[in-house]
Amino acid sequence: MTISANTLDFGYPWWLSYGHLIVLVPAVALLLLGYARKWSKWPMLLLGLLVLWSGAAFVLTRFVFNFNGRAGSLPTQSFLRSGAGRVLDMGAGTGRSSIMVLESRPQATLVALDLFSKSFEQHFGHSESPQGRLLANLKAAGVEQRATIQTGDMRELPFEPATFDAVVSAYAIDHLNREGSKQALAEAARVVKPGGDFLLILIAKEPWAQFTFGPLLMHGGPRGPAWWTTRVQEAGFQVLEEGTRPATLYLLARRL
Ligand SMILES: C[S@@+](CC[C@H](N)C(=O)[O-])C[C@H]1O[C@@H](n2cnc3c(N)ncnc32)[C@H](O)[C@@H]1O
Helix, strand or coil: CCCCCCCCCCCCCHHHHHCCHHHHHHHHHHHHHHHHCCCCHHHHHHHHHHHHHHHHHHHHHHHHHCCCCCCCCCCCCCCCCCCEEEEEEECCCCCHHHHHHHHHCCEEEEEEEECCCHHHHHHHCCCCCHHHHHHHHHHHCCCHHHEEEEECECCECCCCCCCEEEEEEECCHHHCCHHHHHHHHHHHHHHEEEEEEEEEEEECCCHHHHHHHHHHCCCCCCCCHHHHHHHHHHCCEEEEEEEEECCEEEEEEEEC
16 A cells, blocks of 8 residues: 555544435435335335435535544634643544644644554555555644654553643544443543643434434444543543534533
8 A cells, every 4th residue: 555645544444424325325316216116105205304314414524524534623612722741642543633633733742642553444444554644644734843742552651640731632532331331531631740631522323413323333342422421531631521523422521
């Protein structure tokens, strides 16, 4: 695979953006066929509903959730309000969350940490150089000079205590089991300075995501906002803000 430094390529699988077309295209074809052949009301109604759902779900995944596009602005402007400092991104993957922080906070520097192993491959496919893919995206976004790539496990971070002004983690900690999630939260609390911010971003079963993915949305198991809020508090943070974005739950917390 050639890695281009010119264009962002986050590498999330195609079906996350285009999977609903597998339902939409045949449903439209059948609806047209049924119309031409004057099928009865009920199959036509069913097909019409299928077209409406898969069409709306396609628009949502492709243009609103937009997993392979820039994450855009931070979910809360209160994160790292000073605008400057050293930030850790736990589970940086191919850079979507790191780029979101570095573009939103142009005075900040960031360490993009990932294990770059099985979980990386599950999300982004096999790659000879996963770190190279992350670097290429940081370069394409023009933020590589403020970023450092670090290979490591977020359950056992390779950093001294209180070395970061803020920590972010997006769609990563919810991939760990309960014990792993607690370890990662404890590690976030250990490496952030007292008074430092922690922004936790998770895939959420909010109404738009449920409409789009229905029962297929298994992410994080049955752990809901209350579970995460309690675990973040137990780790030593004060939760300042909680909110949702399409398909997303976020918590902004401060190290006590
Ligand atoms: C869905 S990706 C999210 C990537 C990125 N934060 C984003 O917003 O696109 C989850 C990432 O977490 C990483 N990850 C999973 N377990 C990890 C661990 N124990 N330590 C470090 N990274 C881990 C995976 O390698 C993967 O890149």
